[in-house]
Amino acid sequence: MGDAVIKPLFVKGPSLGVRLLVLTVLSVSLMVVDARFDTLKPLRSQIGLLATPLYWLADLPTRLWQDMTQSISSRSELLAENEKLKAEALLLQRRLQKLAALTEQNVRLRELLNSAELVDEQVLVSELIGVDPNPFTQRVIIDKGSKDGVSLGMPVLDARGLMGQVVEVMPYSARVLLLTDATHGIPVQVNRNGLRAIANGTGNPGLIELRHVADTADIKEGDLLVSSGLGQRFPAGYPVAVVKEVVRDSGQPFAIVRAEPTAALSRSRYLLLVFSDQRTPEQRATDSAEAQEAADRDAAARQEAAAPPPAVAPAPAAPAATGENRNGRN
């Protein structure tokens, strides 16, 4: 019995120093490869398969608590919430009616410009399952991964505005870098006058900074910043932040502009992933031009079939055909 518990103190593999050296070299080379090349990405994503249930498990108490509070919340509270939601739905419907007309107009103008027909982006709803434990980074984990079609660089938003972008994709989950991370930047423009700027994260949740804004620029407190779509990572026109303060110090080369993200970065549980158009503007223009041509040809063919005597000359037939086609689509 006594023998069995004695530990073999002197049976050791390589000495501690050797192990330290080997493992350090291994770690450093792994880090360099991971930082500079893409070769380790598949490995990461496969180990990430194991990480997803861990995040899910860690989040379980929060979710159970929420479910519980939801199931025991009183009837009157639910009624009040229902009232509120109905009122909100009414308001939104009113706005939607206006939006329909605007969308229509937008489509028509885009057709006139021969540019992309894209107005509504495709979206995917996902749920937050974890927050990065490191307090110096602003990242979250969501429950959709490459199996759901999530890809690197995909924009993420919530009901109120842009939240960030996907920076790592695992099979069933993905990591999202938030706007407020110190390494994040997003091209924005002031909604009021179209002034362009870059909004950088500060590492402080709930604060982003505009870089290199001239002292004389027309920007003031309360201005809404929307994504400008430059850089082709984020779709244009989504709200990003509201300017909180503008400090114009004549001793500084640029004005200091601080803004508050409109999205509830630290509170939203349901996020939207946007499948944005990966094509370049030229490609998009070519595609839409081709589509237009095809539609014209199609309409012309249809007209020819419908009207037996070719009384109309072919030249004016094209615009008429597009008009008819548009009416048909609407």
Added chain:
Amino acid sequence: MVETRSRNGWVIWLSLVLALLLSVAPMPAFLEAGRPLWLALFLTYWALALPHRVGMVAAWLFGLFADVLYGSLLGQNALVLMLTTFFVLTLHQRLRLFPLWQQSLVLLVLFGIPQLVQLWLFALAGNRPPEALQFLYPVLISALLWPWVHTLLRGLRVRLQVN
């Protein structure tokens, strides 16, 4: 040489997985800066108690998994945890004789040095490092937690006769 049979080894690995879980568990934002280094604490206990079972390689592998979990550079946490374990194993004979409060004091240094390395790597990876000595809060909290972690894991080890 005496053959040692390993018993209840799963307890060790389960406790380390639990440490991983604790290290990503959601916490209020103001406590986030002081999140204890759970994995380092648990690894330190097992390396002190059963150095023939949990060593630098185990620490390195768990660190690698932690890297994937946290989304840091592959090898970053692995290097840091391996370094912690290396210090613990180097001071192993002395540390085991110390009373708990003295062990806590030594751990303050043993966790502090790898945390500095962590900070370097964090900055090297292109992040903006924190301004103050904020990154040392977790070390302080972990050292304060050590007596409790030690007592808890020791109780577990004795009861289940983990060997």
